Amino acid sequence: MRDISEDEYRKWSAMHAKASTTLTNRQQELDRVAELIERDMTLLGATAIEDKLQDGVPQTIYTLAQAGIKIWVLTGDRQETAINIGYSCKLIQEDFSLIICNETTHWETKEFLQKKLDAIREGHGSNIDFDSLALIIDGRSLDFALEKDIEVLFLELATLCKAVICCRVSPLQKALVVKLVKRRRKAILLAIGDGANDVSMIQAAHVGVGISGQEGLQAARSADFAIAQFRYLRKLLLVHGAWSYHRLSKMILYSFYKNITLYITQFWYALFNVFSGQTVYESWSITFYTVFFTALPPFAIGVFDQFLNARSLDRYPEMYKMGQRGVFFNVKAFWGWAINAFYHSVILFFLGTVMIFNDIESDGLIGGHWVYGVTIYTAVLTTVLLKAALITNMWTKWTVVAIPGSLALWFIFLPIYALIAPKLRTSTEYDGIVSHIYPNVKFWLAIIMLPVLCMTRDYGYKFLKRMYFTQPYHIVQEIQKFNIPDYRPRMERFKKAVHKVRLLQRLRRTRGYAFSQNEGGQEKIIRAYDTTVQKPSGY
Amino acid sequence: MAGTSAGEPKSKRPSNTAFKQQRLRAWQPLLTPKSVLPTFFIIGIIFAPIGGWLLWASDRVNELRIDYTNCDRLGTAFVTLDSNDYEYHLHGINSNSITKPKQRYDSEERVCTISFNLPKDLEPDVFLYYRLTNFYQNHRRYTKSFDVDQLKGKTRSASDLNNGDCSPLDSHSENGGPKKPYYPCGLIANSIFNDTIRQPVLTNPSGNQNTVTYKMSETGIAWTADKKRVNPTGYKPSDVFPPPNWREKYPNGYPDPIPDLGKDEHFLVWMRTAGLPTFRKLYMKNTQDTMASGFYQIDIVMNYDTRSFGGTKSIVISTTSFIGGRNPVLGIAFIVVGGLCVLLGCIFAIRHFYRPRRLGDHTYLSWNQQVASGLADNSAASATARNAQPASGTQGLLRQRP
Numbered sequence: 001m002r003d004i005s006e007d008e009y010r011k012w013s014a015m016h017a018k019a020s021t022t023l024t025n026r027q028q029e030l031d032r033v034a035e036l037i038e039r040d041m042t043l044l045g046a047t048a049i050e051d052k053l054q055d056g057v058p059q060t061i062y063t064l065a066q067a068g069i070k071i072w073v074l075t076g077d078r079q080e081t082a083i084n085i086g087y088s089c090k091l092i093q094e095d096f097s098l099i100i101c102n103e104t105t106h107w108e109t110k111e112f113l114q115k116k117l118d119a120i121r122e123g124h125g126s127n128i129d130f131d132s133l134a135l136i137i138d139g140r141s142l143d144f145a146l147e148k149d150i151e152v153l154f155l156e157l158a159t160l161c162k163a164v165i166c167c168r169v170s171p172l173q174k175a176l177v178v179k180l181v182k183r184r185r186k187a188i189l190l191a192i193g194d195g196a197n198d199v200s201m202i203q204a205a206h207v208g209v210g211i212s213g214q215e216g217l218q219a220a221r222s223a224d225f226a227i228a229q230f231r232y233l234r235k236l237l238l239v240h241g242a243w244s245y246h247r248l249s250k251m252i253l254y255s256f257y258k259n260i261t262l263y264i265t266q267f268w269y270a271l272f273n274v275f276s277g278q279t280v281y282e283s284w285s286i287t288f289y290t291v292f293f294t295a296l297p298p299f300a301i302g303v304f305d306q307f308l309n310a311r312s313l314d315r316y317p318e319m320y321k322m323g324q325r326g327v328f329f330n331v332k333a334f335w336g337w338a339i340n341a342f343y344h345s346v347i348l349f350f351l352g353t354v355m356i357f358n359d360i361e362s363d364g365l366i367g368g369h370w371v372y373g374v375t376i377y378t379a380v381l382t383t384v385l386l387k388a389a390l391i392t393n394m395w396t397k398w399t400v401v402a403i404p405g406s407l408a409l410w411f412i413f414l415p416i417y418a419l420i421a422p423k424l425r426t427s428t429e430y431d432g433i434v435s436h437i438y439p440n441v442k443f444w445l446a447i448i449m450l451p452v453l454c455m456t457r458d459y460g461y462k463f464l465k466r467m468y469f470t471q472p473y474h475i476v477q478e479i480q481k482f483n484i485p486d487y488r489p490r491m492e493r494f495k496k497a498v499h500k501v502r503l504l505q506r507l508r509r510t511r512g513y514a515f516s517q518n519e520g521g522q523e524k525i526i527r528a529y530d531t532t533v534q535k536p537s538g539y
Numbered sequence: 540m541a542g543t544s545a546g547e548p549k550s551k552r553p554s555n556t557a558f559k560q561q562r563l564r565a566w567q568p569l570l571t572p573k574s575v576l577p578t579f580f581i582i583g584i585i586f587a588p589i590g591g592w593l594l595w596a597s598d599r600v601n602e603l604r605i606d607y608t609n610c611d612r613l614g615t616a617f618v619t620l621d622s623n624d625y626e627y628h629l630h631g632i633n634s635n636s637i638t639k640p641k642q643r644y645d646s647e648e649r650v651c652t653i654s655f656n657l658p659k660d661l662e663p664d665v666f667l668y669y670r671l672t673n674f675y676q677n678h679r680r681y682t683k684s685f686d687v688d689q690l691k692g693k694t695r696s697a698s699d700l701n702n703g704d705c706s707p708l709d710s711h712s713e714n715g716g717p718k719k720p721y722y723p724c725g726l727i728a729n730s731i732f733n734d735t736i737r738q739p740v741l742t743n744p745s746g747n748q749n750t751v752t753y754k755m756s757e758t759g760i761a762w763t764a765d766k767k768r769v770n771p772t773g774y775k776p777s778d779v780f781p782p783p784n785w786r787e788k789y790p791n792g793y794p795d796p797i798p799d800l801g802k803d804e805h806f807l808v809w810m811r812t813a814g815l816p817t818f819r820k821l822y823m824k825n826t827q828d829t830m831a832s833g834f835y836q837i838d839i840v841m842n843y844d845t846r847s848f849g850g851t852k853s854i855v856i857s858t859t860s861f862i863g864g865r866n867p868v869l870g871i872a873f874i875v876v877g878g879l880c881v882l883l884g885c886i887f888a889i890r891h892f893y894r895p896r897r898l899g900d901h902t903y904l905s906w907n908q909q910v911a912s913g914l915a916d917n918s919a920a921s922a923t924a925r926n927a928q929p930a931s932g933t934q935g936l937l938r939q940r941p
Contacts, residue, residue, distance in 0.1 A: 243561075272815055278679035280814065304563065316904075351872060358819060360857070360864030364666040365762060366821055369677060369814035396563040428687055432764020441862050445593070445869060452582065453876045459578075460883050463570045467887075467896055470903060478899035481569050486901065 002041045012037050056231030058089040063234055065091075065162075067317035068324055070187075072164040074174045076197065079138055082167035091163045092134045094502045099161070101137040101145075109144040113153045120160060133161040139168035146176050155184055175200035182206065192233060193219050209233060238320050239313045243306055245322075249329035250391055251302040253337045258294050258384045260341035262286070265349040265380060272353075281373045282429040284421070292413070293381055293406050297388035300402035307393045308473065312480045319473055327471075344383055344454045351453070352376045355446050362441065370429045371436050374414070375443050381410055383451040390458055393477075571898060572891045579884030583877045590873025593862060600865040601661055602628045602857040604670065608850075610642045610651035611841050617641040617654060624853075625655075628865055632658050638834075644841075651839045653854070654742070661830040666857050667739070667755055668819040669732060673850035676727075676812040684708070684726035685810065690800070692770035694778070700724055711780050722772060722779035722793075723800060729782035731809045735840040736822050736854060742834045753830050755823035761807035769801035769810075787842065819855055830856075 004012075015036070019029035061071055071091060075082050079100075086092045099116050103109040120133070135158055137145065145154035158164045166177065174193075178201050182189055191198070191205035196218035202208030203222055210223030211230060220226035227236060269280040279286065313319055322328065356375055359367045389403050414437070418430035437443055466474050478484070557563050568574075606624040619639045627634040640655035675681065683704045689695045697710035697718040705724035712718040721729075744751040776793040800806050808820050837854065845852045857864055 273677040273679070274675055276675070276677075276679040278677050278682055304561075304565075306561065306565075310561070318904075351868075353815070354868045355866065355872060357815070357868070358864045358866060359813065360666075360668075360819065360859060362859055362861050362863050364664055364821060364824055364857075364859050365760070366668075366808065366811065366813070366819065368811040369682070372814040393567060395566040395568065398563075399565075425687065428768075431768060432762050435764075436762070442869065445862070445873075449586070449869075449872055449876060452586070453872070453879075456876065456879055456883065459570075459575070460887075463575045463887065466570050467572065468890070470896065472904055475899060475901070475903045477567075477569060478571075479901070481567055482899050484899040484901075 001044055002039075004037070053085070053088055054230045056229070056234075060231045060234045062090045063317050064237065067238060067320035069190075069237070069320070070159075070162070072158070072166070072177070074166045074169045074177060074201065076169055077167055079136065079167045082165050083136060086134070086163065086165050091165070093132065096132045096134045096162070099133065099135045099157070101135070101141045103141045103144070106144045106147065106150075109141050110150050110153065112141075113145065113150065113157055117153060117157045117160075120157075131162055134163045134165065135161045136165045136167065139166070139170060139173060142166055142169060142173055142177070146173065146180060151180055152184070155180060159185065171197040171200050174198065175204040177201075178204040190237075192230070194230075195219060209236070235310070235314070238317055239310045242308070242313050242320055242323055246307045246328055247302045247305055249333070250305065251298045252329065253333060254301060254388060254391065255298050256334070257337045257341045257387065258298075259290070260338055261345050261348070261384055262289055262377075262380050264342060264345035265376060268345065268349040279373075280369075281377045282370060282427055284417070284427055285374075285377055288413070289377075289381070293410050294384055296402035296406050297385060300396075300399045301388065301392060304396050304398055305392055305394050308476055309480060312476050315486070316472075316476050319476060322473060340458070343457070344387075345380075347454050348376060348380050348383060348450055352379055352446060352450055355449075356442065361436065365436075367436060367440075370433055371440070371443075374430075374433065374437055375446050378410065378443070379447045379450040382407060382447050383454045386451050386455050387458060390455065390462065572887070572895075576884055576888050576891065579880045579887070583879075583881030583884060585877070586873050586880065587877030590870045590875075590877055592870070593873055594867055594870025596860040596862055597865055597867045597870055599630050600628070600858055600860050601630055601659070602626075602855065602865045603655070603657070604853050604855045605640050605653055605655055606851055606853040607642060607651050607653055607839060607841075608845055608852050610644050610653070610839075611646070611649070613642055613644040613651075615643055615645060617643045629659060649841050651841050653837045653839065654834060655837075656834050657830065657832050659832050661856070661858055663828060663830075664824060664826040664859065665753075665755070665830045666824045666859065667736065667822050668855040668857065669734070669736065669822050670817070670819045670853045670855050671732070671845060671850055672817045672852075673848060674818070674845070675816050676818065677814050677816070681726050682812050685728060686724050687768075689720075689772075690723060690769045690810075692772050694773040695720060708782060713780070719778060719780050721782050722774055722797065723782065727810055727812065728806070729784050731784070731806060732820070732852075733784070733788065733842040734852070735842070737838040737840075738823075739830070739835045739837050739856075741831060742836055744831070744833065751831075753825065753828065753835070755825045757823045758804055759826075760821040760824060761804040762811065765807040765811060766801055766804075769799075769807060771799040771801065772797050822854075 012033070016030075016033050019033045020026065022029050064071060073082065073086065073091060075085070077085070079102075083092075083098070087094070092098070101109065101112055101116075103112050137154075144150060166173070169177075174191075174197070178189055178191055181187065182204070188207070189205040190207040190209060191201045192209040192211065193199075193202055194211035194213065196216065198210075198219050199222045202210055202219060202224075207225070208223040209225045209227060210217075210219035210221070212220035212226050212228055225236060227233060266279060266281075270277070308316075308319060352375065353372075356367070356372050359372070361367055361371075385403050385407050392399055392403070414430075415434045418432075418434050422428045422431040465471075479486070553559055604626045605620070619641050622639075625640050627637050629637075637658055638656040640653060642651060642653050644651050686695060686700060686703060686705050689700070697720045700706075700709035700720050703709060705721070705726075708721055708726055708729050709724050710718045710720045738755055739753045741751040741753060774797055776795050776797055779793065779797070781789045781793060805822070808822075813820070839854070843852065862869060
């Protein structure tokens with residue numbers, strides 16, 4: 001500040017008026033006049049605005065990168081701020097080569113991107129580490145880069161880099177970038193934002209996540225998922241995402257399997273009844289198969305099953321990559337299950353038929369069609385439920401209700417139905433069948449032997465896969481179950497030490513007009529005052 | 540946020556129960572050698588002997604079958620059957636040493652006489668079945684072709700039965716007269732097996748009699764529940780026609796009163812349809828007397844034509860065991876399962892002891908190996924990860940997947 005006398009002001013005001021109305025170089029004249037008055041001032045103080053990074057953001061971004069997720073930052077901040085934020089949240093490391101695109105015309109942008117892309121491609125053989133490339137592009141160049149003829153170029157360059165930071169980006173450009181990647185790449189996109197300016201981006205992506213909080217609820221309202229803090233994204237993706245993928249895969253594959261197994265046995269029976277369409281099982285039993293007796297296992301698997309618990313998934317972000325690669329649900333897996341269902345149906349039907357064949361019971365009486373049908377049906381049901389038991393990773397009490405409970409339900413249902421249905425005239429097939437099923441030794445032998453024979457292959461193969469064709473998640477399951485301590489802490493500490501050394505090296509370089517958060521360092525100064533609390537009146 | 544006038548706003552925080560936070564107490568089974576190998580061996584050790592026992596039990600069942608489809612083409616002299624037409628499974632007796640059965644046919648009485656040798660006594664219970672082949676009682680239209688109410692005794696009119704399950708054998712009008720229902724209607728009842736198999740007669744008994752009849756009863760051969768399904772009917776004989784194939788038995792319609800079909804156990808046995816095109820049905824049984832060894836003759840009145848549909852008919856005399864008739868497949872299946880499990884157990888056990896894989900070993904995690912090798916390149920590392928060479932057995936399969 002400086003006190004100006006009335007006199008000085010009048011003189012200066014006249015010059016200022018003249019400068020503001022001049023026809024040539026007005027801006028420069030105004031600047032010159034301003035210079036005249038802005039001197040000999042006393043410094044009163046300094047203000048600072050802190051836009052704090054949320055808790056846990058650097059760790060989250062680092063973990064997501066470990067999980068094989070590529071991260072792009074689209075921000076409205078200026079370039080230096082954005083770069084510093086990138087360093088702060090460990091999106092880019094100190095040793096990254098930054099490709100900074102600040103071109104102002106269409107052709108310059110195109111040339112720049114092409115040049116950089118060629119340079120990278122040529123240098124591909126010699127030591128260019130794709131793990132340390134980052135692209136920084138500002139809003140103006142991004143406008144050009146999103147145009148039809150450059151967008152492919154831009155996208156190729158961007159996907160080669162480990163991280164992309166777009167600064168000075170408008171909300172429309174955010175959505176356009178998302179749509180560009182969606183259109184031209186087969187990847188799944190997740191967009192996360194917390195303000196109203198992120199809404200278009202959130203809605204354009206495959207999965208939109210809104211952070212509810214400081215900047216209001218706009219983003220949260222328009223998103224597929226709303227979380228309260230950025231760091232919860234880690235649990236959302238690594239734990240719930242992995243669980244959801246695994247559960248859905250298993251549930252879908254199992255549902256196909258159980259139905260194929262039952263209905264293909266019907267088909268085999270058609271070979272023995274001149275394809276007349278007679279069912280080997282009673283018709284309501286078939287209906288209730290899907291409704292009552294095998295409805296609960298997929299449900300239990302889809303709701304409760306956890307192939308790894310939350311702690312393990314959190315600790316080993318690489319487990320997330322299995323979902324990215326489609327390890328659990330792909331064409332091969334589907335046909336594997338379908339063929340398995342065929343194989344089971346062949347054993348159940350043909351071996352079951354031959355076992356029952358001459359139909360004579362221990363008292364010499366003949367069993368007939370429906371005793372045969374109920375035996376095969378129960379064998380199929382038992383096999384299918386045993387398969388559900390085999391694929392379940394986690395047995396909660398609800399799983400016990402679902403899987404053995406379904407079989408118990410069938411054994412309870414059968415006598416009740418055999419009693420009531422003939423009286424109600426819905427189906428007379430089961431009339432009198434109970435005394436020929438429960439005391440029938442052949443029935444019990446069949447439903448013990450057939451499922452065990454079917455499951456032998458499944459059990460042995462699963463064991464073989466785990467022991468000798470091991471996948472990483474098998475190892476993690478064993479680590480989890482046997483509580484094996486992880487030797488990696490030493491690795492983590494080592495990495496931290498390396499990071500600190502590089503930090504010190506970096507501090508020697510000039511930083512620009514912004515501070516960025518580091519571990520330790522300036523935080524103590526910045527946080528000396530709690531700015532959310534009203535300043536006490538007085539001094 | 541400030542409270543509303545109603546007081547403290549409800550917290551939106553989800554409840555921290557084990558169910559909602561997916562922290563339920565659970566058992567996580569893993570297939571490790573310690574659990575799988577014993578399982579295989581235990582199953583093998585349990586199933587194989589059971590199979591052996593079942594096989595032994597099935598072997599003790601005595602059964603003989605004689606086909607008499609083409610008996611009505613023979614003359615009055617006994618003709619020896621060739622080996623396709625009979626089958627002997629008698630415990631402890633070599634089938635080749637048994638005298639071959641013979642047949643002859645009396646075309647006036649339409650009676651086929653089968654003469655066969657029973658080399659050993661059959662302990663009670665002894666059952667006699669008739670066996671049909673190529674007869675599809677499991678055809679869809681056939682299986683539902685009967686009327687429950689009519690069998691229960693209700694007098695259903697021709698219009699009631701019209702287009703019901705029994706069609707086309709629901710009703711009939713003779714010589715332009717009124718339509719009367721068939722009793723019993725439907726294809727199953729119509730196609731009933733109507734050969735009469737007479738009791739077996741021992742032609743060379745010890746002692747001073749010429750022949751001894753082995754009395755077998757034709758009651759107690761149907762399910763108890765089946766007997767309750769058929770009640771005496773309320774029809775008058777003039778109200779109904781017998782089914783077409785029953786005309787020979789009732790040429791002038793039914794006698795008065797119409798016979799109670801619930802007492803005709805052959806009818807009940809026939810109505811309980813079989814599931815496969817080759818089936819047996821119980822004809823008569825003897826639960827008290829031993830069937831003594833010797834030469835037997837059985838007379839059968841040949842009414843039933845199986846040649847028209849390419850089928851065969853045979854009689855089967857059989858005893859039973861606790862698992863029913865003779866069926867070695869049950870025992871063999873158990874033995875196969877037991878053997879398979881033991882075999883798999885052995886293979887896995889050998890592999891496990893020869894080249895075991897340590898469980899939960901971090902070095903198998905491929906990203907650990909990558910990091911280890913990457914750090915080694917930087918030559919700033921101390922060896923924190925274990926030796927990057929995986930233990931034998933995983934052969935780089937893990938390393939290919941980052």
